[in-house]
Amino acid sequence: MSHAAAPRPAPGPRPAGSRLELRGVSQGYLRRGALRTVLDAVDLALEPGAFVALTGASGAGKTTVLELAAGLQRPVAGRVLLDGADLGALDDARLAELRLTRVGMLFQHHDLIPTLNAAENVALPLLLAGAQRHAALARAERLVERLGIAGRGAELPAELSLGERQRLCVARALVNEPRLLLADEPTAGLDSVAADEVMRLLSELVDEAGLTVLLATHDVRAAAYADRAFRLSGGRLEPA
Template sequence: MYRGPMPALQARDLHKRYGDGESAVDAVRGISLELAAGEFVAVVGPSGCGKSTLLQLCGGMDRPTAGTVAVDGVDLAGLDDEALTALRRDRVGFVFQFFNLLPTLTLAENIALPLLLAGVPRGAGLARAEEGARRVGLAHRLEHYPARVSGGELQRAAVARALVHRPALVIADEPTGNLDSDNGGRVLSLLLELNRETGVAVLLATHDQALAAAADRVLRLRDGAEAGRPAVGVRVGAVTET
């Protein structure tokens, strides 16, 4: 039976425990989540509820204590660190609250970086970066360094960088959290437009209700679990603690 394209993300019963013993923190406790290709899902909840941890697990930046993650059909548990890095580079795009552009590279070079790291020749990479920059309204800023442009422009460059290698999944962790409402609105509009145009799936963490309202679906977190569902015991290996 034809099931349509591969889900961009399948996370099953994810758990993440930081530390151990008395100081252990169970940041994520039994979250399951699936994003079809092209879906836009918002993760909301108060500070400390586990949004960033969940996004890091889903983007392959960290490994879960228990549970499974598949990105674009690839089970991350089966990958060693090198293969995980390659999968992140090739199939995932990231947008962070504090932009994370490299200060010694121009905006064009920053946007091209995922391509250059993947071995695309510099000229071809910069040409695609220019196309991406134009798409986010930054064609006039290609040769500028990050220190010389505004926060809104930095984040639009970060959005272009996240999309330049045509990933299956974009992970955006409070992408408007450091912007005023005009610039935040512009970044959200861009993410939504690019999601609709390119079919990239977007998983976005926010505590901004307006942002969440724009999503196809909202996952509400409280204390590491889906709000409104009973918190489940923390499974570490075969042992269940509650």
């Protein structure tokens, strides 16, 4: 079955988001000598600016879809297209460049560098992409102002709450102005208030930028921030 997700109808800037397509994508792993199919000929298309949630039980393949979209995995069958470019045809160097410039990634683990302060952590992807330190930090500081931790850019991650750390991760994922945001369980381990703050921030920032978002989550509250949701079950996608 083919699934297409249209962009949000809300007024705002023109979508700057990417178009992401999975065409007949299958993926499997060898486990104890047997092939275990995780994705079975999955079709999914996200138009620029679409915000889509992927739900499903643990092990259903949500993270696999995200990693395929980021070019971190290559499918055993089918194609993954980002703005028309077949990720399977790109070499590792080109994929790494694509991730750095066009794809923002947000994970459940607050993988901030403990010795860098809040603003430096946010600025890191800019610095890795070759931006000037001064300009990168200035942009990071501006984003930090949006996180509800204004004036605390100089604090280390350990001095922030879990929710504040995850909001930093949202800012870090968006600091490079990506066109596609891939978020994997961004509210895991957070209480409902902190999780809401993360999701509200995320949806505000992606709305402003017109980004395309693919959110993998088993948190039904978080999934409801998306415009559409699909559920992975038995390797197949169904509307949820």
